[in-house]
Amino acid sequence: MSKGWTTLSLAALLATQAFSQSTGLVKAITIRGNKYITTDAIQSAMGSQAGKPYVQARLMQDEQGIRELGLFKDVKVLSRQISDEEWEIVVDVVENPYVKEIRIAGNTVFKQEELMALVTQKTESVFNLRTIEPTATAIASYYEKKGYFAQADIAPLPESPGTLNILIIERGVNNIILKGLRRTKPEVVRRLIKTKPGEAFNENKWQTDLRRIYSTQWFEDIVPNALSTDQIGKFDLELELKEQRTGQIGFGAVLDPRSRLAGNVRYTDTNFNGRGIGTSLSLQQDTSGGGLSASLDLTNPYMDRRETSGSVRLYSRVNNYFTGSGLNSDSPDSNRFDERRNGVALAFARPFKNIWSTSIGLSMEQIRTINLRTTTNDFVQQDGDIAILMLQIARDTRDVPLDPAEGDYARLTVEPAFTNITRIGGNVQNERGVLGKHNFLRGTFEYKAFFSKRPKDPKKLAQPRDVIAFRTRLGAIQGTVPFFEQFFVGGVESVRGYSDQRFWGKRTFISSLEYRKPIQKNFSVIGFVDYGGAWGGYSSFNNFTQSLKPNFNLGYGVGVGFRTPLGPIRVDFGWNPKGQNRTHFSIGGGF
Secondary structure: OHHHHHHHHHHHHHHHHHHHOOOOEEEEEEEEOOOOOOHHHHHOOOOOOOOOEOOOOHHHHHHHHHHOOOOEEEEEEEEEEOOOOEEEEEEEEEEOOEEOEEEEEOOOOOOHHHHHOOOOOOOOEEOOHHHHHHHHHHHHHHHHHOOEOEEEEEEEEOOEEEEEEEEEEEOEEEEEEEEOOOOOOHHHHHHHOOOOOOOEOEHHHHHHHHHHHHHOOOEEEEEEEEEEOOOOOEEEEEEEEEEOOOEEEEEEEEEOOOOOEEEEEEEEEEEEOOOOEEEEEEEEEEOOOOOEEEEEEEEEOOOOOOOOEEEEEEEEEEEEEEOOOOOOOOOOOOOEEEEEEEEEEEEEEEEEOOOEEEEEEEEEEEEEEEEEEOOOOOOEEEEEEEEEEEEEEEEEOOOOOOOOOOEEEEEEEEEEEEEEEEEEEEOOOOOHHHEEEEEEEEEEEEEEEEEOOOOOOHHHOOOOOOEEEEEEEEEEEEEOOOHHHOEEEOOOOOOOOOOOOOEEEOEEEEEEEEEEEEEEOOEEEEEEEEEEEEEOOOOOEOOEOOOOOOOOEEEEEEEEEEEEOOEEEEEEEEEOOOOOEEEEEEEOOOO
C-alpha cells in the first residue's frame, strides 16, 4: 500500500515539473487595450519577461498580478507559439474609468471638504479599486470618532463613468418613541432631547440627552432601546420612562445659628402639571415678631418653540440680624434689628446658535427696617426702593447644565440700577451720600469649567464619573450703591469656611476648585478649595474690618452631595487658616 502511494506521488511530482519547465523563450509581450496605464506599469506586475524562459504556469500568476494593480475591469493573459522555441504573450486589459470628478453625496454631518480630505483616489487618473477600502475605512472612522455611524459606497456613476460617486449612508433616527408617560407631557420630554428624527444618530449626543432627562429628577428609571425599521440605515429610538413623584409638601421648625426659632411650610414641584414648570411656595413665621415671610417662584423653561425660558418671583421676607458682634453674627444677643423686603423679579432668556443665550430681567424691591431693638449703632438701615435691570449674555458648552461632567460656561452680566434711599441709620448713618435718588452700574463676569475622563464606550456617558470643577468670578460696581447691593463674599456661594457675608465691597474676586467623586448614583463626596474676597466698599462694621485694597482669603474642606426629588442638596464642611470652621447647607448643589 505504501509503495503504491509513493509511486503516485512521484508521478505527480514529475508531471508538475514537466508542466512548469520552460519550453522555449518569451519572444515578445504584447499589451492591448491600455490607454492611460503605461505598458511598463503593466509589465512590472508580471513575472514573465521578454527574453526570459517561457513558463506556462506563470501566465495565471501574471494575470493575477495585473488585476491586483486595481486599475482594470478585466484582464486576460494568453500566449501563442510563434516558432519551435519562441512564444508571444498577449495581455488584453479593460481599464477602469478615467476619473475626472469625485462627488460625495448623502453626507449631512460633515462638509464636503472634510470628507474629501479622506479620499485616496485622485482626479485625472484611472479609478483604482485599491482605494475603495482605505477610503471607506477612513470615512467610517472619522464618523465614529465624533460619535456617528456611517458607511461609504464607492463606485463610478453608470451614466457618467468619469465621475466617482461616494455615497455616504449615515445611520439615522427614524422616530423617537416615548413609553410610560402618565403625567409628564410628551412634548416636554421631547424638548429635553436634542437628538431629532430625520437627523444622523450621534451616540454621544444621545447619551447626553439621557443624562439631561435623568437630571430633571422626574423619572425613577429610564430604559433606552433601539428598534430596527424597514428603511436602510434608519432605526427608531425608544425610551421606557418610569415617572416618580415631583411634588413635595414639607412642614417643620427651624432653629438657625442665630437661635431664631421659626415654623415653616413649603410646597415644591419641579414638574408642575407635567409641563416641566418649577414651582415653589414658601411660608415662614418666626417667634421674634418679625411677621410672616412668604415667597412664590415660578420657572417655565419651555415657553415657546425657540426654547425661551421665563421666571417670576414674588416675595415678602423678613431678614433678621443681630448686633454687637457682627453683621451675621453667630452669637445671639438681645440687640437685634429686622428688615422686611418686598419685591418682584422677572427674567427671560433665549438661546441662539446652540451654545449662546441672552437674558433680560427686572427686579424691584422695597426695603423697610422693622423691630429695631438695639441701644447701639451696630446695625445697617438704608430704607428705600431699588430697581435693577439685568442684561446678560452667556456661552454654555456643558454637557448637562444641571449636573455637568465636561464643558465650560461663561457669563457676562451688566446691571444698571436706580435707587431711592429715604432713611438711613446705625453704623452707616454718616454715609449720607446714599440718600436720595442715585444710579449705579454693576458688572459681573463668571467662568466655570468641568473636566472628566470620557468613557471609551459612549453608552457609559450617562453614568456618574469623577469630575474636576473650576469656577472664577470677578465683579465691579460704579456709582453710589446701597450697603446690601455690594458684593458679599463668605459662605456657601463663595468662600466656604467663613460666616455668610463676611467680606464686602465694590470689587470682588473669587475662585474655587472642586473634586467630585461619585460613590453611588445619587451620592457624591466633594473636596474643595476656595480663594477670594471683596474690597473697596463701605467701612468696617462692628468687628468685621474691611479693606479698601484687594484682600484675599482661603477656605477649604469636604462636602457631600445628594440627588433628591427636591433637586441636588449639598452639605459642606469648611475651614479657614485661622482654625475656624463652618457648616454650609444648600439646595441646588454646587456651581
